[in-house]
Amino acid sequence: HIGMSVLILFMRLWIAKIFWYSGLAKINDWQSTLFLFSEEYKVPIIAPQIAAYLATTAELVCPLLLLFGFATRFAAIALLVMTAVIQ
Numbered sequence: 484h485i486g487m488s489v490l491i492l493f494m495r496l497w498i499a500k501i502f503w504y505s506g507l508a509k510i511n512d513w514q515s516t517l518f519l520f521s522e523e524y525k526v527p528i529i530a531p532q533i534a535a536y537l538a539t540t541a542e543l544v545c546p547l548l549l550l551f552g553f554a555t556r557f558a559a560i561a562l563l564v565m566t567a568v569i570q
Contacts, residue, residue: 495555499546502562506542524569541565
C-alpha cells in the first residue's frame with residue numbers, strides 16, 4: 484500500500500514539473516506565447532490573448548495543486564482539457 488502511495492506521489496510530481504516549466508517558459512517570453520496562441524494553437528471561441536492567460540495560469544496553478552495534493556482531480560482534469568484543446 485505504501486508503494487502505491489509513493490508511485491502516485493511520484494506521478495503527481497512528474498506531471499507537475501512538466502506543466503510548471505511550460506508555464507514558466509510562457510511567462511519568460513510572453514510575446515512568443517501570444518504569437519503561438521494567435522497563429523499556431525488558434526483556440527476556438529476564446530481570443531488568443533485570453534487563451535494565453537488562461538493556459539499560463541493553469542500551467543502555474545494546477546501543478547501547485549498537484550504538488551500539495553489539494554484538488555488533484557480538478558487540477559488533473561483542467562490540465563487534460565487544456566492539453567486537449569491545444570492539440
